[in-house]
Amino acid sequence: MRTQSILNLLVIDDDQLYAERLVHLLGCYYDTINLGFLDDKEELLKSLRQPWDVLVFGSAYDMSFTDVVGVVQEQSIDLPMICLFNEEMVASTNNDEGLPDIISGTMVKSLKVDQEMAVVMSICLQHDNLRSRRELKTLRHVLSEAEQRANVLIKNSKSAVAYIDQGIHIFANDPYLQLFGFESINDAIGVPVVDLIAGGDNVKGFKQFLRQFDKGSRQEVEFNFESKRMDGSTFEAKLQLAAATLDGEPVTQVIIQQNHNNSAEVAKRLAAAECKDSLTGINNRRGFEEQMAIVYQQARQGVLTAGLLYIQLDNVGKIRSSLGLQG
Template sequence: MRNNALLNLLVIDEDQLYAERLVKLLSSYYEEVNLGFLDDKEELLKALRHQWDVLVFGRAYDLSFTDVVGVVQEQDLDLPMIALMSDDMAVTGCNDDGLPAVIDGNMVKALVAEKDTQIVMAICLQHANLCSRQQLKALRYVLSEAEQRANILIKNSKSAVAYLDQGIHIFANDPYLELFGFDTVNNIIGVPVIDLIAGGDNIKAFKRFLSQFDKGSRAQVEFKFESRRTDGTTFEAELQLAAATFESKPVTQIIIQQNDNSTEIAKRLAVAERQDSLTGLNNRRGFEEHFEALYQLVLVGKTSAALLYIQLDNIGKIRNSLGLQGIDATIKQVGYVLDELIVDGYVSRFSDTAFTILVENLTTQALTALAERIRITIGDLYIEVEKRTTNTTASIGMVKIESNAAEPNILLERAIDAINQIREDTQNLGNAYHLYDPSAHASSDDDALAESLMNAIANNHFELLFQPIYDVNADRSDFFEVYLRLPLADADNTILMPNQFMAVAKTHNLREKIDRWLLINACKQLNEIRKLHPQARILVQLTSASLVDKKLPNVASQLINAVGGVADALTLQFNEEEVANHLSMAKIQFTALNQARCQVAIRNFGSSEKSVEIAGIVQPNMMRLARTYVDGINNADNLDTVKSLILRAKALNIDVLMPYIEDAATMSVAWSVGARYLQGYYLEEPSKTMTIATEK
């Protein structure tokens, strides 16, 4: 049973075969074991620059277990250690029963080297304990931050808020002090909360209420009572209790509100803002809020749903014959029958002549039957307008909302597209319904796009753009990132970027062919520019299809030879997420590419919690920072984070590229972070050719 993804195991021993045997045994419990092996102090100091989960000590050239413990403690590392029994440890490391004299969450001293089962279990348990400590540390930090934010909000809140410890005030904000007539917070500290309650019955009821809350009951957290100020005056109030922390200790939070009509007025206003005045139904705002809430329930699998968009057909004819009065009467009558007809659903007037209905847990057959019933019911209406009679019909577009559904605004657009399909099918007569079928639309669009992709591969219809990258160390910009584009032969001269066509390419198994086209044609242009500028080089983004392609190193080697055989002429980059998803293969592929004199890079570096760990495993030559770090770099905390990330990368001998430098402010900060490479529109935009400025 494998319950952990990765174990970073550092073994200090003279016998490497023993370490590899441990890795084999641990593979039953981990998807991957990253082994570090050494046997002297100098290597230990280097190894501890990386992150390890467990250290196993056997025998070493110039180290004792005490030395190792001292080094780890000097560097203030949280690293569990396991000592394997040697002759000197046989005396000090075991008790009279032969068991380890020391067993805790950080150390086991000492185990017999031949007892593999004990050692493997000790490693697993020490690792689990380390993970628990790390999680606890993170949770404590989150709790501390949350408490700090809460206290700031409470101090600045207009609501009356206080903290109680066993019914005694230990803190209150200014509105709370003002409400009860206290001058300072020191005056209320130590005052029992029951002193602020008037009337014996109120006090008895509150004591029971507070007692139940302290025992853990949350069935009732609100209490209405008569409050008493310090001057003896009283007022009707309502309090709410909540569990909280204050200075890292559990307390009870109390919020008090004076009873007045403002709450009721606010509720009435909220209802009015979401209600259509003509029909009494929910309006568009009410619909959108309900739609969003229902959509979230669908996403987590708690229900399935459908949207019906109902458009009245002959409104223009009614306006011409009966004017606005006729339209209002028609809309009002249709709204009434829809509200009567839809018992288990949410009906809204979406716009002047359109209604929406949200229903849950209907099969496709039941949904179409409902649409037909609505269509017939509206078509059979006779609407009285003074002494005249009119009628109308409806076109009904339907969309099913399932767990993999698109966003609400897209679903609404699809329902309207279904109405347009009805208009086209009935020559604008309407009086029909149509269920939007995403698969039918996606199939036709994907086929057309796939055909364009195959044509672009065969006939070189792709386009390449090149954006210079400034090398801080070399003080030049002859390093270019290559971008792939797909022009479409339409009236709008549309140009698609990879994120717009790679999903279709994946479905039709075209990504590897597109990557190969990109590599070959980018290197062709590199070969031309290197005739004038021999130090020019390129950075090419490839997909995961190439990351797992065993032929890629050979292809890269041939292309490097074609452009002059220089080791750093070609750098291939892969998204961090794809590297993480294919970690074992990526490690092998990166090594093979380096052996083929091809450099490798990780794109969107820093987008996961284990970015540095991943880089340490696959050892890229370069890392391209994720955009989120650059967008917020003017913030001091974000700047420190970026600097720290770059320092950690440098410790692994990895160069860092800072992209997306779009303005002067970002550029001024970029110089200070320690990145080797800088790139962005502020420096230079992508162009169709590699252009290198010639020094005069």
């Protein structure tokens, strides 16, 4: 099965014909094969300045396979290696069952030179493993950058956001701390999120909700409940969960929105709005009369001594036409 890919193959051996034979066989699996061929240490050091996908070692003028492994490790290069051997080296290179001493994602030691199928399969598998590691490294870098951007946004967000791990707070932004009455982030860290939920039924329901989320269920990510501040006061809230990462580790993101849709709260806010002028933000006639009635009753009861000062501006019409009502 042909794949659209390129293989950079480095062969250390004294038989160039064998290296070319490998290239021919690998042509069934790759569109392009770039072959590097050498047999001494000095050439290896120069060659490692280029990127390679797989290194195949047969024999060299002044190096053993152990020497090659040492050189590659000193250069801190992620390069899969395959060691070949001939019949004279069987006793020293294989285990008691005649199998390679080492088979891992980065090394196969050792394969018989004449078992070309095993050598080709090992090269393909080692290369595939290398590509997976490179992709994983790239994804981790992308994830790290995304996490940094998310953390900056969360810290500057006006929404109340926190991170929890196994139900325990490990981070919270300023709006979250203010919403629940924490004085600092240190006061919030280590506090179970259920401590901020009022009522036994709410706590039981939330534990079940969190348990389902941790199991991977994303059908329900919102939870409505009565929330409890540190001072004991409560408010209606909506909680949203999302999967996130913090310092590269998986955590659960919690966003809490205070619920303002209860009738008492809405009525209170509407009443306050009706007493304010929408343009200037100061009390309108109704607001003035309500405040006047309160002060009048307090004065009659002797709670305070009050006076009334009436102010009339000259040239109100001219001022209003030049500055506008808000001005």
